[in-house]
Amino acid sequence: MSSGSLIVGQQQYDWTICDSDARCMNAGYCSTDNTTCVCLPGFKNDLSMGIRNCSLIDCVNGKSLTDKVYDDSNTRRNLFSTSSDDDKSPVCSCQPGWEGLDCRMCSNDYVCQQRLNNSAAFCDKSYIPQKEKVYSCEVTSERMIPLMGNYFTIDCNGMENKTAGGNCYFRSFDKSDTSLAETFYCTFHDCVLSIPEKGEVLYKCGYTTGCACSMISPKCYNQFVLYILEHMTGYANVQCNNETKSCSIQHENFPGVIQSTCDHAAECVDVYVPAPQPPKQNDLPKIVAGAVGSVIFVAIMIVLIFSIIYSKLQTRKVKHEYEDMMKTGNNEFGAKLEIRNLTYIIRTTAKKINSLQEVSGVNEEDIAKEEKEEERERALHLKSKNRITLLHGLSHTFKPGTVTAIMGPSGAGKTSLLDIIAGRSKSGDVFGELLVNNKPIDYNQYKRVAGYVSQSDDHLMGTLTVFESIMFSAELRLPDTVPYTEKKRRVESVMEELGISHIRDRKIGDAMTRGISGGEKRRVSIACELVIAPQILFLDEPTSGLDSYHAVSTIKTICDLATKHNRTIVFSIHQPRSNIFQQFDNLLLMKDGKIFYSGSAEGSLDYLSKLGHDCPSQYNPADFLLDVMSEMSENETQGTSINQNNQSLSYQQPIFKQSGYGSENQESQNLLVKTEDNIYTKKVQEYATSFYTQLYILSKRSFRNFYRNFYLMPAHYLSAIIMGLLLGAIYFQQSNNIQACQNRMGSIFFMCALLNFAAMSSLELFITERTIYVRERANGYYLSISYFFSKTFFDLIPLRVIPPIIMGSIAYVSIFQY
Incomplete structure (x- = not known):
């Protein structure tokens, strides 16, 4: 047996010669004895060009609608010149009981009984094969029609063999005007049948052979189509659906998925074979997943419902607290803040400490004068278990309606004292008593009645405006029951009082965007605290980073707030100007963690004068006080300090009622009081909103x-x-x-x-x-x-x-x- 090629037009066709000189092309092949060239099912010979070219549709159970044949010339003629009026067979005129493009698909049981000579035979029109199923489909993928044509048939056989795969024969047809011509033919090998779901059929074929283009098809002159057919050797998946009456073909080497609607699917079956059923799915994982999901969903809903109920109860409780606060909160007596025997200790892992200059303000020159190790350790305040005392038994009273300034050199403990009495978190141990109107106070309640303005203004978000920043504080720190209009009125009132109403719509600004000035930022920070009307206000160096004009203006505003609203205002300040110093009501001077002087600001100069330190005329009093304190030795300050509590230190009682400092779960019965009567009759919630x-x-x-x-x-x-x-x-x-x-x-x-x-x-x-x-x-x-x-x-x-x-x-x- 030999082979050769034939060039028709611009296309080369391969052919095979059997031993009897019978030449085969396209869907033709030599018989097993290599003597006869036969065509595959559904094709018949076209004797043009002296070759057995299996390109004609074989009307198996019918007759062709045309009588035109090919002659021996190399000119390709139109094969079909007429069409059938019967929609079931545009190519062949089928005998009764048969249908499809080549009349190979049964339509009733009678023709199958005659064909198989079996009275029990029947025509199976389902899409699930018994032995050999034929599908006749119309292409719906518009992009596929120019490549393959309008119709195709799939003939899958050998599906009853479960140990090895069968074959699926694919044929495409091109309808041009009134004629329908076969385009090309392929064989999908090693096809394994599976039933993914009920009503679905999936043929997974391993490889493809025998793809050839018909000599009578105009598409055989398309180089792209010829290239595709030459390289169609990969896998193919054919999936059909009995419910939608459709099939789709996906081939490894074909440029796209072929979608179609199939009007016919049939085969003659002599003995009924139950159709394969989809594999039974294990429902246990689904049941377990559903149960777990249900439990999680129920748990989430329970948590959600519980949180909503808790939020409602919290809102109602805060409402009553706020009503009580409004009745007596802005009373004429104000809030008197008193500290007794306040001590602050930090721990260190070092066995011996060589320097405390930056920690507690101890002067290294004074330390060098100590000769004995015991005296040196006492000077360094080194206690048992490597503890360092930064604040030493301080006692002082801050009265309402006054402004108290805390001054002292660097490391004197100003910020530590301010943070502690303001309720800020500290890493060490804090002991002593903190009383409001002569009564201990709960930490949660203290946070609701005291405001704190930090030294820097980096807690303001740069993208928000001045009004939005203050309104943000009001919405979160005033109870939910307070109407939005009331919160807005408070914000507008505070801005007017602090003189920042003209910049209400300007953004705060950040490092990338220019915003308001430093003095204006400081006033915005103060406004964020004043909007909740705190009875006690703490400020950490409010003039830091401001020019002289804005510093004076800020201190004047703070003093006015204390006078108008009877508030207790305490702030730390480093080295103020003389005109700022004159605005202070009270002054608290600190050195080395101890109180050097406490009293009126005017009386501080008289006090130093009695000690032999007269302030020169036209000299800044604040500078003079700091210079004198820095020059005086520790022994001198211990002998001259006034208002220093001489009681022995107690390291057993924390400053807040019934709990250590900073605890968030505290219980208190003795709350903030107004002189002799309680303002609140029950525990205050830590947060005003839900x-x-x-x-x-x-x-x-x-x-x-x-x-x-x-x-x-x-x-x-x-x-x-x-x-x-x-x-x-x-x-x-x-x-x-x-x-x-x-x-x-x-x-x-x-x-x-x-x-x-x-x-x-x-x-x-x-x-x-x-x-x-x-x-x-x-x-x-x-x-x-x-x-x-x-x-x-x-x-x-x-x-x-x-x-x-x-x-x-x-x-x-x-x-x-x-």
Whole structure:
């Protein structure tokens, strides 16, 4: 047996010569004895060009509608010149009981009984095969029609053999005007039948052979079609659905999935064989997953309902507390703050300490004068268990309606004292008594009646306006029951009182954006505390970083607040100007953790004068006080200090009622009192608002910060759009072969890499606002979990979910959709 080729037009056709010189082409093959060239089922010989060219449709159970044949010339003629009026067979005129393109599909049981000579035979029209199933389909994929034509048939046999796969014969047909011509033919080998679901059939075929183009088809002159047929050797998947009456073919080397609707599927069966059923699924994992999911859902709903009920109860409780506060909170007596025997100790792991200059303010020159080790350790305040005492049994009273300034050299303990009496967290141990109107006070309650303004203004968010920053404090620190109009009225009143109404709509500003001035920021910080009308206000160096004019103006405003509203105001200050010093009501001078002087600001100079230190005329009193204290030795200060408590130190009683410092779960019965009567009759809640209110307010602020941040949102959204367009341009319109699959995998890799780099911006999500969070938490704004959820939600959704969706949508339309 030999082979050769034949060129027709521009196409070369391979052919095989059997031993009897019978030449075969296309769907023809030599018989087992190599003597006869026969055609595959559904084809018959076209004797043109002296070759057995199996390109004609064989009307098995019918007759052809045309009588035209090919002659021996090389000119290709139109095979079909007429069409059938019968929609079931546009090519062949079928005998009764048969249908399809080549009349091979039964339509009733009678023709099957005659064909198989078996009275029990029947025509199976289901899509699930018994032995050999034939499908006749019309192509619905518009992009596939120019390549293969309008119709195709699939003849799958050998499906009853469960140990080895069968074959599926694929034939495509092209309808041009009134004629239908066979286009090409392929054989899918090693096809294994599976039933994924009821009514579905899936043939998974291992490889493809014998793809040939018909000599009578115009598509055989298309070089692209010939190239595809030459390389169609890979796997093929044929999936049909009995419910939708459709089939789809996916081939490894064909550029696209062939979609179709199938009007016929039939085979003659002599003995009934039960159709294969879909494999029974193990429902146990689904039951377990459903049970676990139900439990989780019920647990979440219980937690949600419980949290809502708890929030409602908390809101009602805070409402009663607020009503009691409004009745007697702004009383004429104010709040007298008193500290007794206040001691602050820190611990160190060092066995011996060589320097405390920066820790407790001990002068190294004085230490050098000590000759004995015992005296040196006493000078360094080294106690048992390596403890260092920074504040030594301080006692003092801060009266309402007055301003008390705490002054002293660096390291004297001013900030430590202010933080402790303001309720700020300290790393050491704090002992002594803190009384409000001669009664101990609960820590949670103390946070509700005392305000604290830090030295720096970095706790203000730069993207918010002045009004929004103050309103944020009012919404979180005033109870939910206070109407929004009342909160807004308070904000407007405080801004008017502090003289910042003219900048209400200006942004605070940050390092990247110019905002309000330093003095205005300091007033905004004060306004955030005054909006809740605190009876006690603490300020840490309110003039730090301000010019002389704004420093004087800020101190004057603070003094006016104390006088008008009978508030107790305490602040630390380092080295004020003389005109600022003159505004102080009371002065507390500190040195080496001890009180050097406490009394009126005017009386401080008279006190030093009695000690032999006269202040020169036209000399800043504050500078003179600091110079004298720095020059005096420790022995001198111990002998001259006034108002120093001489009681022995007690290290057993913490400053807040019934709990250590900073505990959040405290119980108290003796609360803040008004002279002899209690203002509150029950324990005060730590936070004025519920969890859901906090979550809403924090989410609103996070959203404003998000869309006003010029560098954050455009960086993510523009990069997603640009990279989506760039990848779409590089991998545009990929096909469905192996190379295209590899290209798509490459595009997915690049998208994942870009998304990973974009996600690095989340590293600074909490770092950039750490200072804001610490200050607001210390001032009792919100719970930690409320802040976490709000930041996570407004970072996860806008920056981690939406940009990938944008990029993926652009890439899908350009790369993955075919």
